[in-house]
Amino acid sequence: xxxxxxxxxxLFRSKSRLFQTIGGSALVVLLVMSALAINDGMNxxxxxxxxxxxxxxxxxxxxxxxxxxxxxxxxxxxxEAAVPGISEALGVRAVSSxxxxxxxxxxxxxxxxxxxxxxxxxxxxxxxxxxxxxxxAFPSSGQAMAGRLAWRKLGVSxxxxxxxxxxxxxxxxxxxxxxxxxxxxxxxxxxxxPLGDLRVIxxxxxxxxxxxxxxxxxxxxxxDLFAKQRLDLELAALRESDYYGQLSAFFKPLRIxxxxxxxxxxxxxxxxxxxxxxxxxxxxxxxxxxxxxIGFSRRTLWFSLVQESTMACLAGALLASVAALVLLDGRxxxxxxxxxxxxxxxxxxxxxxxTGVGLGWIGVIPPTVRCLMPxxxxxxxxx
Amino acid sequence: xxxxxxxxxxxxxxxxxxxxxxxxxxxxxPAKPSAALEKVLSTVPTGTPRSIAASRDSLKPxxxxxxxxxxxxxKSPFVDGRAVFVLGDPELLxxxxxxxxxNCETPWDTCCDSPEDKKKGTASIQIVGEDxxxxxxxxxxxxxxEKLATLTVSGKVADGxxxxxxxxxxxxxxxxx
Numbered sequence: 001x002x003x004x005x006x007x008x009x010x011l012f013r014s015k016s017r018l019f020q021t022i023g024g025s026a027l028v029v030l031l032v033m034s035a036l037a038i039n040d041g042m043n044x045x046x047x048x049x050x051x052x053x054x055x056x057x058x059x060x061x062x063x064x065x066x067x068x069x070x071x072x073x074x075x076x077x078x079x080e081a082a083v084p085g086i087s088e089a090l091g092v093r094a095v096s097s098x099x100x101x102x103x104x105x106x107x108x109x110x111x112x113x114x115x116x117x118x119x120x121x122x123x124x125x126x127x128x129x130x131x132x133x134x135x136x137a138f139p140s141s142g143q144a145m146a147g148r149l150a151w152r153k154l155g156v157s158x159x160x161x162x163x164x165x166x167x168x169x170x171x172x173x174x175x176x177x178x179x180x181x182x183x184x185x186x187x188x189x190x191x192x193x194p195l196g197d198l199r200v201i202x203x204x205x206x207x208x209x210x211x212x213x214x215x216x217x218x219x220x221x222x223x224d225l226f227a228k229q230r231l232d233l234e235l236a237a238l239r240e241s242d243y244y245g246q247l248s249a250f251f252k253p254l255r256i257x258x259x260x261x262x263x264x265x266x267x268x269x270x271x272x273x274x275x276x277x278x279x280x281x282x283x284x285x286x287x288x289x290x291x292x293x294i295g296f297s298r299r300t301l302w303f304s305l306v307q308e309s310t311m312a313c314l315a316g317a318l319l320a321s322v323a324a325l326v327l328l329d330g331r332x333x334x335x336x337x338x339x340x341x342x343x344x345x346x347x348x349x350x351x352x353x354x355t356g357v358g359l360g361w362i363g364v365i366p367p368t369v370r371c372l373m374p375x376x377x378x379x380x381x382x383x
Numbered sequence: 384x385x386x387x388x389x390x391x392x393x394x395x396x397x398x399x400x401x402x403x404x405x406x407x408x409x410x411x412x413p414a415k416p417s418a419a420l421e422k423v424l425s426t427v428p429t430g431t432p433r434s435i436a437a438s439r440d441s442l443k444p445x446x447x448x449x450x451x452x453x454x455x456x457x458k459s460p461f462v463d464g465r466a467v468f469v470l471g472d473p474e475l476l477x478x479x480x481x482x483x484x485x486n487c488e489t490p491w492d493t494c495c496d497s498p499e500d501k502k503k504g505t506a507s508i509q510i511v512g513e514d515x516x517x518x519x520x521x522x523x524x525x526x527x528x529e530k531l532a533t534l535t536v537s538g539k540v541a542d543g544x545x546x547x548x549x550x551x552x553x554x555x556x557x558x559x560x
Contacts, residue, residue: 060457060501061494214494224462228469229507232548234498271450 001300002044002291007307017276018312024273025316025359026323028266033324033352035262037230037342039255041333043248045340049185050244052217053087054127057227058209060234064246066100075233079210080133083226085164085219086212087126094126094213097195105154105191106168117144117169119198119207127213130185131194136163139194143177144169147149153334169193170201186244201226211240218260223233247337254335270362278366288371297306298372305367310360317356321349390449412526416525419502420518422524423510426555435472435506448551449537451559453478454530455491456505461530466510466518468528470536475504491530506549508536509554512517527542527558536560 011018057079076097080086087094099119106112113214118124122138125131139145144167151161161167165176173192181189195207214220220239227237288301321344329344374382416424432451442448454460455478456471471493479487487494493501509517512543522528535557541550 061492061498063458221462223465224459225465225467228457228460228462228467229509229550231456231469231502231505231507232545234502361510 004307006186007304008311010308011312020274020276020318021309021363022319023311024269024276025313025356025363026319027269028359029320029352029355029374030323031262031266031269032355033320033344033348034328034342035322036351037328037344038258038333040345040348041340041342042251042255042335044343045184045186045338046244046248046251047241049187049338050239050241051130051213052239052241053214053242054208054211055214055220055223056211056240057223057235058238060236063236063238063243064250066123066208066243067102069100069208070204071235072233073207074209075235076210077355078230078233079212079223079226079342082230083212083222085214085216087215092123092126094123096123096127096211097121097207098209099195099198099202100208101198103170103202107156107160108129108166109160111156111160112156113156115150115278116186117198118187118190118192119195119202120192121195124158124192124211127211128182128183128187129213131187132181134179134181136176139177141194141197142173142175143194145178145180145192146176146215147177147178147190147192148181149189149332149339150191152332154337155334161335170247172201184341186340189334189338198308210278215242250330251335273359273363274366277356277363277369281367281370284367285371285374285379285382289374289376289382291378293380301372302364302368303310305371306364308359309363309367310357312383313360313363314353314356316359320356321352324348326353341345352360411432417518417520418518419512420510420522420525423553423556426537428535428557430537432535433497434474435470435549436475436504439503439506440546442544442549444540444544446540446543447537448540449505449535450508451533451535452506452550453491453533454528455493456501458489458492460522461521464519464521466520467520468508468522468551470506470508470534471501472504473533475500506551507539508538508551508553510556512551527560528556532558 056066057071057075058066058069059071076095080093080095101116101117101119103117104112105115132149133145136145146161151158154161161176163179164177167176175357178191179190199207213327214223224237227235291301292298300322324344328342331342332339333342371379390510428449429449430449432449435450435452438448438450441554443519452470453473454468454470456469456476463468475553476493476496478490478493480490482495485495496504498507510522513517536551537555538551538553541552544550
């Protein structure tokens with residue numbers, strides 16, 4: 001067995017090659033970590049946004065889009081009286097009539113951006129207990145309450161969405177009355193308005209959905225039964241968690257594109273690295289042949305090359321991990337229905353290390369081909 | 384050798400990442416039907432079957448009625464753990480896959496029909512116990528009751544029914560082959 005120090009010292013024989021290997025490996029690892037963090041972040045926010053205890057009653061046939069759904073406003077009262085198992089506090093049942101509406105919002109400086117609006121009553125706080133008012137007050141007529149990440153979704157400065165700020169929606173001036181948080185969910189990228197205001201702005205006579213919160217998620221059956229027994233109301237009952245699960249499936253092509261893009265760039269980096277390594281090992285053919293001649297087996301030499309390659313690639317993985325922690329961790333990324341946060345979780349970090357190890361093994365292919373494949377007499381005479 | 388490396392690497396990227404899950408058969412109810420349900424399933428409907436759309440205006444709660452139709456009209460016509468389903472009128476509603484060139488994956492939702500036709504052409508069929516409440520057992524998969532199955536149902540129009548809402552408490556049910 002060749003000493004480990006042999007592999008370690010060889011790393012520094014060509015500083016430019018080492019730099020290229022580490023750089024290429026860091027790029028590939030960073031891409032893999034980014035793609036995984038994006039996938040993970042989007043899945044996490046959509047999974048956290050839907051509660052299994054919440055049931056959405058929306059218009060039959062609009063199960064895939066709340067915004068298209070139309071539900072008569074009287075449904076909330078009927079549901080409240082007819083469905084057993086709804087969560088209740090101080091004699092009030094957790095049933096919230098909502099309008100979900102997407103439109104452009106304008107700021108004083110002329111900035112125009114697409115925002116997700118939700119028309120609500122104070123009942124919404126009962127069915128979405130994760131929502132916490134951080135600053136200001138629940139909106140009354142002419143006001144809106146912005147999620148703490150709404151500014152990020154809109155692509156404006158945080159100061160533009162502070163309490164007291166003014167925005168324009170469909171020509172109507174709206175004052176930001178409060179900022180709310182709903183950690184880890186898409187809700188905190190939304191802007192909430194009083195239901196009546198949004199009904200007028202959206203020119204709707206119906207609401208988008210009725211959301212109700214159950215004491216026990218198993219009571220979904222009761223809500224579903226209600227929907228099937230009241231065909232005149234044209235309703236479909238959907239667990240909120242299932243709705244966001246559907247959205248997650250809807251965004252799957254986007255996530256696949258992320259992987260394909262990362263894969264293509266990484267493939268370029270890998271092939272470039274392989275090419276460089278193949279050429280760079282030319283001067284060491286005779287050295288390897290000499291080591292074979294004095295008794296070291298090909299397997300021993302191959303193992304030493306694996307050590308060398310893995311060390312270089314793991315150094316790249318380390319560099320990429322530091323870059324990921326500094327550049328990616330905690331960053332919020334906007335997408336069509338909200339924002340999600342990139343997190344370098346243990347899974348993402350482990351994937352980075354595994355990619356580094358994998359690259360180390362791929363990286364050993366060129367030196368193996370270049371140095372160990374030729375027959376010994378030929379290799380000894382190679383220049 | 385270079386070619387081999389390129390081929391191996393390419394195959395890694397070209398491997399399909401969207402392998403289709405194996406199709407699972409429709410959920411069957413493994414539990415034995417209760418006596419109340421068994422009674423309804425073993426009773427042959429009587430009377431001339433009427434269409435849902437044609438009869439709904441004339442029916443009142445308490446009327447005896449025999450309807451024929453297909454289980455359709457909504458994306459999920461059954462309720463898990465409850466003896467109820469949505470019956471659709473085939474004279475008014477058409478499963479989407481029966482339209483030429485339509486390969487809809489959920490033809491029983493009759494998504495090609497208008498909401499007005501769906502409202503007019505559907506009825507809730509439920510099986511209730513002696514206490515008047517819907518039996519707490521699912522129907523899907525029992526005795527051939529499945530999405531798009533054609534069946535005949537006899538029963539009594541339930542309280543609360545009106546021309547906009549037709550609910551039938553089934554006393555006899557037969558799936559037509």
